[in-house]
Amino acid sequence: MHLRVGYVREHFSSPLLQFSEKDAGQTFTLVECPSGTGQLISRLTNNEIDIAIALTDPLISGIANGSKAYKLVGSFVSTPLNWAVITGAKSEFNSIQDLKGTTLGISRNGSGSQTMAYVMALQQGWPTDDLKFQINNDIRGLLNSVNDGSTSAFMWEWFTTKPFVDAGEARFIGSVPTPWPSWLIAAHPERASSVAITAFLAVLTEYVRAFDSEESREKLNVPFIEAKFGYPKEDITAWLKTVRYPASCLEIPTKVILDTLGVLEKAGVVKHPEGGFNIDLFVNKEVVKLT
Template sequence: MVLRVGYVREHFSTPLLQFQDADQNATFTLVECPSGTGQLISRLTKDEIDVAIALTDPLISGIANGSTAYKLCGSYVSTPLNWAVITGKDTKFNDISDLKGTTIGISRLGSGSQTMAYVMALKQGWPTDDLKFQINNDIRGLIDSVNDGSTSAFMWEWFTTKPFVDAGEARFIGSVPTPWPSWLIAAHPTRASPETLRAFMTSLSGYVRAFNSAANRDGPNVEVIKAKFGYPEEDIKAWLKTVAYPEDCLSIPSEVISHTLDVLEKAGVVKAPEGGFNVANFIAKDIVNLT
């Protein structure tokens, strides 16, 4: 079976792209999902992909809210994601506090851009049950919306949006780091065998460890990211100082799931059942090592 692996083509995906470049037996194919985790979850649901490398919070909230389209089967990035808060080039908004009561742009319902808006509201002390959203699909739609006035701001990964800010198309007015490790791996519960999934992630772990090594961080990683994404060298070096990857993609610390659920419940994104959440219900038990 050739696995269909959904991903977002960003600098975080560099080890995955290196794996694909070396995959001479074509054991998997990559399916780009530029709209982010909401699109990844949608494609898992519609049988368009088998595996998704996606943001922690929407994956966990999706299962907590009843999705049976996937289970968590591994880890991908072990450090938080720094979500920039971005507004239009000429808007009146200069601080996160200015956004209270306004319409926030998101890529899709259930996306990281939406769940992090709830976390931002929680940190600001705003009510989370009256947040207003407008769906704008992708980074281009989001930038257009803050400049045409249909939304006040949107949230997206800092370094991905920095080129648009540097070009004068938008402005940063703050940032909200995730209170959890930022990327996990999920898979449909029946489309691929446990053996196939474990083999894929065991191999991916090798590329992740190599990318995460001190030797490659000092030079080779910078050149690879520059070639694949065209980011300025100073931005790549700054990002590499903030990011870390797991030693074993097949392992998920149980506290990652439980802590994320705690924060999402406080933010009003999920509601715990009577007796609380059972972390074991979130994972593919025959694949992942819950630590």
């Protein structure tokens, strides 16, 4: 079975890109989703992709809130994601505290940029039920919105937005790391066979382990990311010090799901059901092992 794999073209996806170059379209095709996890979930729902490598929190909140379009099948990045809080180059906002009561930019409803806005509000002690959002689709739309004043700020991964800050298009006014490992893998529960998904993830694990090895970190990763994304070497080196990948893409720690649900519930993103969450409903056990 030929798989359609949705992903976001960021430095985190480097092991996937290396796998894709070697596979050359034999077993899977990459489908780029520049708007992020909200777009990935939408494409899973609309039968445009079979597998999504996406952010942990929107994937888990989507299932908790009733989505049947996918189940979790694996892990991709085991360290937190550092979300930058970004405002316009000449805006009036200079700190996270200044954003209370303002309109925040997000890429889509249900996206990581929206989920993390709730987490930021929770950390600041703001009411989460009166947050105001404007949908701006992608990084370019978000940057435009903070510079034309229609939004106060938006949240996006630090190193992905740093080139725009370095170019003077925007400013960092803070950051909010995720309280959970940052990337998981999801798949439609019926469209793709468990055998095909398992085979894909088994090989992806080999590329993840190779990328995560000390040898690759010292010799191969920096030139690969520099060639693919054009980031300065010092930024790539700094990012590599912060990121780790799982030993197996075919395992998810149960604690990751439970802890993420706990934070999302406090932030008001999900509601605790009577009797509690049934973790088995979140995963495809024919593929992934809960540890």
